[in-house]
Amino acid sequence: MEKALSSKSTAPQTRCYGGSKSFSSSGERRGSSSSGTENKSSGPSSSSNQTAKAEPIQRSKARSERHQRTSDRAAEALAEKKLRDLKAQKEQTERNKLADTLDADVKRWSSGKEKNLRALLSTLQYILGAESGWKPIPLTDLVSSASVRKAYRKATLYVHPDKLQQRGASTQQKYICEKVFDLLKEAWNKFGAENDK
Secondary structure, eight states, rough: OOHHHHHHHHHHOOOEEESSSEEETTTTTTSSSSOOOOOOOOOOOOOHHHHHHHHHHHHHHHHHHHHHHHHHHHHHHHHHHHHHHHHHHHHHEEEEHHHHHHHHHHHHHHTOOOOOOHHHHHHHHHHOOOOOOOOOGGGGGGGHHHHHHHHHHHHHHHHOOOHHHTOOOOOOHHHHHHHHHHHHHHHHHHOOOOOHH
């Protein structure tokens, strides 16, 4: 009996986990077929093979269409950028031509009242011109500091560069308004310092 027990302990034990494959106690896998490999299908059938060829063609076509759309958008964006740059360059050239005469006009208007906010606001219509649409503010309406503050806000909104862009102002109007805006800001700073005392 000892021999039977000892032979039983030395022989590899086989465990079955369902199906035809089994594993020995050492962990080796044993299959029912002689080669020990599983049967696999020989590959896709001819109809699925045609589908597989059609998919890469469709993918390739979609990829080329996507690439073409991207190239078209890039070319369009580049053309728009060139147009904007050309327009900005033309405007800058025009500004440089106008600078001498317009600087003289602004200097003539502001001379003697550079830091006097009330005087600048009451004569703003002379530099902006009648076609600008600015309604003159009489000096008598600018007595109180509250009325000066209100007129200043109205004027800076009117000559602000961003607002001019929205209104589609000419290059000459933009140039004058930029200079006026800077002069009004300087005068406002002095006015604020005097009224804070």
